[in-house]
Amino acid sequence: MRDLGPIFKAYDVRGVVPDALDTDVARAIGAAFADFNERAPVVVAHDMRPSSPALAAAFAEGAADRGSDVTRAGLGSTDLLYFVAGHESMAGAMFTASHNPAQYNGIKMCGPGATPIGEETGLTRIRALAERDLPPVDSPGTVRDRDYLADYATYLRSLVDLSDIRTLRVVIDAGNGMAGHTVPAVLGDAVGAAPPLSVDPLYFELDGTFPNHPADPMNPKNTEALRRRVRDSRADLGLAFDGDADRCFVVDERGEPVPPSAITALVATRQLAVEPGGTVIHNLITSTAVPEIVREHGGTPIRTRVGHSFIKARMAETGAIFGGEHSGHYYFREFWRADTGMLAALHVLAALGHSTRPLSELAAEFSRYSASGEINSEVSDQAERTAAVRSAFAGEPGVEIDELDGLSVLFGDGSWFNLRPSNTEPLLRLNVEGADEETMRSLRDRVLEIVRA
Structure with a gap:
């Protein structure tokens, strides 16, 4: 056996x-x-x-x-x-x-x-x-x-109309992955007249040995070429996909990353404009700005554990119209509650194409807090280090402890951190958000000092 x-x-x-x-x-x-x-x-x-x-x-x-x-x-x-x-x-x-x-x-x-x-x-x-x-x-x-490529492209284009957007120049880094196969069908001539987009392709050659960089846009090192090309060519934005093209990451016209939480909030507002009062799912590492903005636009935010199975299950239970994660996964009810980086990219292109402002200004509406990004620490005992962090913060006034997924510690000013063990490696993963950069850094350093003691 x-x-x-x-x-x-x-x-x-x-x-x-x-x-x-x-x-x-x-x-x-x-x-x-x-x-x-x-x-x-x-x-x-x-x-x-x-x-x-x-x-x-x-x-x-x-x-x-x-x-x-x-x-x-x-x-x-x-x-x-x-x-x-x-x-x-x-x-x-x-x-x-x-x-x-x-x-x-x-x-x-x-x-x-x-x-x-x-x-x-x-x-x-x-x-x-x-x-x-x-x-x-x-x-x-x-x-x-x-072959379903044309059917897939036609369906996505039926969900987001790009025919009337202003002309945009977009750099797209496929990372030698599957976006090199799907992007030309969705954004090119394969399904009719091309939208008013000028696409500058980076690493569209399908090559599973990844000769240019790993197909992991969550690591900033792997988007250096994209960010540089956006700045040098004065493009309106850049898009990067991972190897199987189910995740999409965005950079603005300055070559600066747009946080996935901001993309979640942006897409949520577009979905709520179509279905007022709808439910939006977000995981517990998503910025506090997401539920705030969802409520401001008349929607109902629901917080879940990290992971696609939890997001999809809650979408099914609640009839949610959309869900987003900090990792660049975006889920749509009209896409069978599955995650699709390409559909999220279409929404970003449509939002920018119907705005007269640059993406940096548009995205600023949806970015209200300072985030650390995910920080990994190798530890010999995940449970012991997590318990030490919990003990250090549990008695402080105004602190809320949440153990929905790992250890979340929430503060009265909106700051929070989450500490989660890796399922496959001896790592603790830390995400911190603060009301401003100074608050975030101070909280981050305090937690890491305990984790790495």
């Missing part, structure tokens, strides 16, 4: 190829996936990593052998996979390791209608099935190929 524990994570499957993840393992997981979904139709897509086509093909074989009819969508972004799963009511499997280095690969899975599958909603069961030798079925399924 095989042990797949090391590659099954909280939200997906991920491991080094071929040491931990090879075609035999992919085939076994495909078979288990078909059983878990009661042999529902399955769509499989993959990114540009050298190992992805063979792994995706093996998964498709495994699912078909267990009786599922499988559609191989070929190259695609993760949100393209969600589009197909939602639009066609199929279960879905996307082969990607997102922003991880080239030697990694993985599988993001969803149920029919793009319903999330995480550790608590199916991954544990899929792992148990994949670790066994399943008996043969009487009626195997079929395997067919179909």
